[in-house]
Amino acid sequence: MPARKQSSGTVPPGPEHTRTGLSAETLRQAFLDNLFYIQGRFPEIATDDDRYQALSYTVRDRLLHRWVRTIQAYKERDPRTVCYLSAEYLPGPHLANNLLSLGIVDATREALRGLGLDLDAILDHEEEPGLGNGGLGRLAACFMDSLATLEIPAIGYGIRYEYGIFDQKIQDGWQVETSDTWLHYGNPWEVRRPGICYDVRIGGRTEHVTDEHGRLRVHWRHADLFRGVAYDTPVAGYGVETVNLLRLWRAEAAEDFDFTVFNQGDYVGAVMRKVRSETISKVLYPNDEADSGKRLRLLQQYFFVSCSLQDMLRIFATTGRPLAEFHAKFAAQLNDTHPTIAVAELMRLLVDEHGLDWDEAWQATRHTFAYTNHTLLPEALEKWPLPLFADVLPRHLEIVYEINRRFLDDMRLRYPDDPARIARLSIIDETPPKYVRMAHLASVGGHAINGVAALHTRLLGTTVLKDFHDIWPDKFQNKTNGVTPRRFLMLANPGLADLLTEALGDGWTRDLERLRGLEGLADDPAFQDRWRQAKLIRKAALAERLRAGQGNAIDPASLFDIQAKRIHEYKRQHLNLLHVVTLYNRLKHAPDADVPARTVLFGGKAAPGYAMAKLIIKLINAVAEVVNRDPDMRDRLKVVFVPDYNVKVAQSVYPAADLSEQISTAGMEASGTGNMKFSLNGALTIGTLDGANVEIREAVGPDNFFLFGLDADEAVRTRAAGYRPYALYERDPELRAAVDLIAGGHFAHGDAGLFRPLVDHLLGRDDYLLLADYRAYVDCQDRVADAWRDPARWTRMAILNVARMGRFSSDRAIAEYCRDIWNVAPARVDG
């Protein structure tokens, strides 16, 4: 091994010398040491958790070297740094990923084998941090992985929720939520930094005074004070030395404030206040609920943004540069509108606390921020009722008014005779009780606005943000989402990954476009055989998991048809069910029909307050109950609900899929990223022209994608033309039979009332156009079955899908953000 170059004498020696070496023997010794000195156990009396903790600390120790070197390199070189501001992160289990990044999976396996232990059993023990709801939080985690792997200086800022997304249990077919306990056994991956903490004030009132130099000053006489403490988690790049930082804030009581209460003799009151302070980072809000009006949610957003910006200012101060150059040091990305209060908070910090004049501060602010939109759904566009906003953030409201006044003055010059447009553009929605529109604040307060797939970006500019597109067309950009091939291929599907490496070398792991080399093998019978074997192994593994978990017996040879994502009407899990019921009807009427065996799997959580989504889960389980025990089905149709879908479960689901269901109403799914993960694992997609499906289909070729349904423009026209779902129901006998069976209580032990709300909605309004797309969907599913009957054809299509998915790596997405939005370059960390 070549001698390691060291940039400075303060860095601990390289791993080859020390107790943090990477050989199996050193790993084994370190594991035993940690088991003893951290967990206080001998191997003979260690529990699963002891072993998990000991191994995690062993791995963490090895990351610390790189982490410290990375920080030191950044300090020396002072590069422009990406700050990803996100209220959610869904990183998934850390241990396996870190073993992979460090390149010590095999050595660790060997080290443990020597002790009679199984690495996979230990990995399985990890409780993942569920600090997000779904795609948005997972995207943030993929981006952190790619930033580190591309050696980009970056910090991910967010909230250390004590309770993340709820755990889902299924009882009597219904979703039941239980509280997440990810911190119960402690978290070996985080480092608490009591010294990195900031005060966050809220409430009260402002005073405008003239100081001794005759300058107007604003004092914020706050009513309440909290403190945010940093918890740092290392994010290791794959195959590089870079280890970046995920810095999550935990809310605590500000001690000095408690002290005043304490001195008044109110000890219990002081402790109660401490408890109340901690509620800010106590729990993640589930999405899809009406958040507007939820004071705690606004507090969470402001809390993490204020801590993060104060932290950035502290780091900036160490560079010695003048504050007006803040934006030269940091590129801050607003992951949806949740962190958008940052625009007003940075203005407040620069103007009120650091004495910059408004124009200088505004220049720095606008050049710092950029905004990613993740949804067109009107109900998901955040707006805060003005009275609430004024109560929590009185100073910020003044700042928002000032930003808005200057912005609208400009707009009135531009559109002197168009007051309606001015009202539409305004950051304040004047409809009583009046609202602050966060997407408008983000659009005005940053230098770039991006959607997450080409179609989504186009629709953003022609619908919800059209007025902004009219004034600043150049501010709009598309950045199609991507996913990390490390977690979702190398970790999730080691058999396929090995096959790819054997065929192509290992360059694809960091340059996913190299998968294109597979095209030449798509028709090779021997390669196809090995491909099918690799798939079958993952299907058998999932079948075994489901058997052990819920006693479901499914056949790995059947077509695994999977829809796994949050449950939402626009994602149309119930359209999938209408197809299942149609297949059931067909088999009931012709029990000897020659149809290929299919296992239809669903996974996903419904927001606890979203009754229709919960009813869809109940319907899935109700249909499963009837179908799975009907002898007429003769194992040709099975329906399974996979409970508690999370990143860990997802890693066992994507590789096992033959068919990926991406069937949202066109124009509603911003991008989707599950669509990418399935296809990258060799599943074929049945899908609409929605979100990134459009680009996936272009990339893999229309022959290798099962397309059906209305496109986004047709969906709009269908609704505008007075859509009547009932007429479609009357006209299509198969559709009518499926709906009638559900409505009549066939899946509800005869209770015709249970699914009535769902059926009534479909026949009455059908906002998501299920009935309009039903026939096309069912016919397309018949084409899927035909293709499945021909294994050589199916396998060829699957290979071509994987070969052409290279552009959906999050490495490509991040490289585009770096080039077009952030203007940042890699800063290599030497080993």
Ligand code: T68
């Ligand atoms: C998803 N959004 C999009 N939101 O639905 C999906 N919302 O199309 C896209 O691929 C993905 O973002 C990444 O761009 C979400 O996941 C949320 O989870 C969410 C959370 C809180 C409030 C609102």
